[in-house]
Amino acid sequence: MAKRRGKPPRIPQLGSHGLDDALHGYATEMSGQEPPGLEALRRATWTQTVKPQMLCDELQGRLLAALSQMIAPQRVLELGTFTGYATACLSEGLLPEGVVDTVDVDDELHLLQDEHWTMIGCQSLIHRYTGKAKEVLASDALFSDDDRPYDLVFIDADKEHQQWYVDWAIEHVRDGGWIVVDNVLWWGEVLRVASGASADPNAQRIHALNAYMKGHPSLDNLLLPLRDGLHVARRRPRR
């Protein structure tokens, strides 16, 4: 495949299972280019952190940016900031006065986040919360200065409490708001759980979560098999 002129060597990314790597590369190549600040953040993540594979890939980042642009949110919540790549993507469609609140238990990456959010130009749009997501959400810290409901909640922290996070999000997104959950295919292990061939606890929890979201009376849902799977759900209007 022809390389983009002047583009530095591709930074490693995990392919999308089920979609072969060449096709995934083609889809990435044929999609809008990753902005330079985000490319620098991807590079820094791969060279300066110990678990760079936690980073969302380029295609997924562009999808999050597109969702943000389609929804044109005033308020977004991300659970699981990591190096702040998805945070920056989610900020791309914010309305004036819009913010992305992001929560992570780890504070060691703040400098790296600050440097890149400043370079990208989204630093002032991001409110960072440090702590376990469940505790931050239960504390009402997110609503002490801002009582707007969320337009979009992106769940990408620990897998243990995902259903709790989804239930919280159903309560705190506006009517017609969106909930997106990452890693809902668990690298294919959910299939083995569904057929009884695996007892992997995370995969079991995730399979149960997918079934829960599909059957939830307040959600219209779509499971996208992009990379490790994104469960996208719209909150039905409250009666």
Ligand SMILES: C[S@@+](CC[C@H](N)C(=O)[O-])C[C@H]1O[C@@H](n2cnc3c(N)ncnc32)[C@H](O)[C@@H]1O
């Ligand atoms: C997969 S990474 C997030 C990746 C990021 N959203 C992105 O796409 O670039 C998961 C993050 O969740 C954080 N995390 C893990 N357990 C958590 C918890 N209980 N509460 C808040 N954050 C947690 C980790 O520190 C890690 O940074």
